[in-house]
Amino acid sequence: MTKILHLKDLPITESTVCTVGNFDGLHLGHKEIIKKVKDIAKKENLKSLVITFHPHPRKILNPKKYKCSIVNLETKIYLFKKENIDYLLIVEFNKDFYQKSAFEFLNFLKNALKCKVLIVGKDWKFGFKQEGDIQYAKKVGSSIGIKVIPIEDIKSNSSRISSSLIRELLSKGELKKVEKLLGRRYFLIEKVVKGDGKGREIGFPTINLKPDDDLCLKKGVYVGYLEKDEKVYKAVINYGNRPTLDGKKTFIEVHLIEDKVDLKTEEDYVKVYFIEYLREEKKFESVEDLKNQIKLDIQKAKEVLEVEKVV
Ligand SMILES: Cc1cc2nc3c(=O)[nH]c(=O)nc-3n(C[C@H](O)[C@H](O)[C@H](O)COP(=O)(O)O)c2cc1C
Ligand SMILES: Nc1ncnc2c1ncn2[C@@H]1O[C@H](COP(=O)(O)OP(=O)(O)O)[C@@H](O)[C@H]1O
Structure with a gap:
């Protein structure tokens, strides 16, 4: 201990x-x-x-x-x-x-x-x-x-091996190289916070996490996993401020692809693995366009996670 x-x-x-x-x-x-x-x-x-x-x-x-x-x-x-x-x-x-x-x-x-x-x-x-x-x-x-x-x-x-090299690689989304220097997958332990519920409205509910404002991790959409109580769930993750919906604050938003998990806001901590960088966050013309893109992200995530297991 x-x-x-x-x-x-x-x-x-x-x-x-x-x-x-x-x-x-x-x-x-x-x-x-x-x-x-x-x-x-x-x-x-x-x-x-x-x-x-x-x-x-x-x-x-x-x-x-x-x-x-x-x-x-x-x-x-x-x-x-x-x-x-x-x-x-x-x-x-x-x-x-x-x-x-x-x-x-x-x-x-x-x-x-x-x-x-x-x-x-x-x-x-x-x-x-x-x-x-x-x-x-x-x-x-x-x-x-x-x-x-x-x-x-x-x-x-x-x-x-140095922290400064890892910082540089993380800020470019080069997770494979980061993993090699860390000797493990890149993950963060974060507290679950309250979002504004728009995810539910657009059909992709998200678990919201409020990262420190000085993380090196490149902003954008990732394929990953969420772990809670030793259970691992496939996920797509957006790290950004949701410009399509005029979001102001920066969140890490985790959408679970196949399952649901019950979490208490301001209380539960989760472990989020970032496996592969997919794309930059974009301001879409319409919510419909955003939804179509997220569907594609999920498709891609399923393919990636078939091969990339959590450990
Ligand atoms: C996989 C994924 C990709 C996303 N990509 C974008 C994006 O490119 N642009 C954007 O404005 N929002 C993007 N979002 C954020 C959604 O707009 C967000 O999930 C929704 O606003 C939920 O907000 P809420 O948690 O505050 O309710 C993405 C979300 C997910 C889960
Ligand atoms: N690649 C390495 N090989 C051996 N020791 C290292 C290496 N990287 C860091 N250290 C040592 O680990 C300790 C903590 O390093 P830290 O303060 O985090 O610096 P750094 O930013 O260089 O990793 C220091 O004693 C540092 O010299």
Whole structure:
């Protein structure tokens, strides 16, 4: 069971193997780090702990350089719970925290998190203005009782797997390539919200989800699946603002092709898999034209999902 911690819950009492990062998307490079953390924790009889930031520090500290996120917080927590680490510390934006010098940061790991072993990628930078690097972490670490273990780059087709590459691919709708770097299908965990019921009027009822406004995912129509309570349903998905119906807000709308599922708005969470990008969202001349297009989308989705199973 992964316990979620916030800064207010510190210090913790048990000694840990720890790692630090944004871990946006939890890609194959990240997973290698997490695996190492868990392996060493088991061997040394320590707890495994991940420190992650939400929102991405760049979003607040350097918004011009911040682009978008691969997953929302709910999905990130879900992914870490599946990894079954002992503790996930979520650091929400906090000016004091981000102003810690590299030295103070290492002392924070030691004192508040009882970190004995620190696992990070060899390019890891940390502390105010990213002043600390691996060499510095090793030097200071050894003097305060933290063993620092750097991990070599994890690559795919000879280039380093990175969140920024995945962000770029997602924003182009290139899901096959994204899947290869994530080592899984791309999905989001989202809360069910209320739509305005027009879907029912046009004959294609939709489950509405309100995504964060900084998702990298390309807007448009997708083939996918919806999962709820371990059941999987075939779906067509529209991620956009419904220009034909003068929609203003952006939703992820999921239309189930063959089944219905009972969901409570503002309460239930669902898992939505995005399998293949079909087309851009369009402003149609009439609702009739939109309906005809959705029928074609469904036809296409059935063909795709015959071949593309959920895992
Ligand atoms: C597969 C699919 C494709 C869609 N494509 C478009 C589109 O291209 N343009 C558009 O304006 N709306 C599109 N929609 C959105 C519908 O207009 C939307 O489902 C309807 O407005 C329902 O709104 P409501 O959930 O607010 O009731 C699409 C919906 C689905 C399920
Ligand atoms: N492909 C990779 N191989 C090895 N380590 C990686 C890889 N990608 C990220 N890491 C490491 O994972 C940790 C978390 O990275 P993160 O802060 O999310 O950065 P990034 O945006 O580069 O993925 C860092 O220690 C980073 O060095």
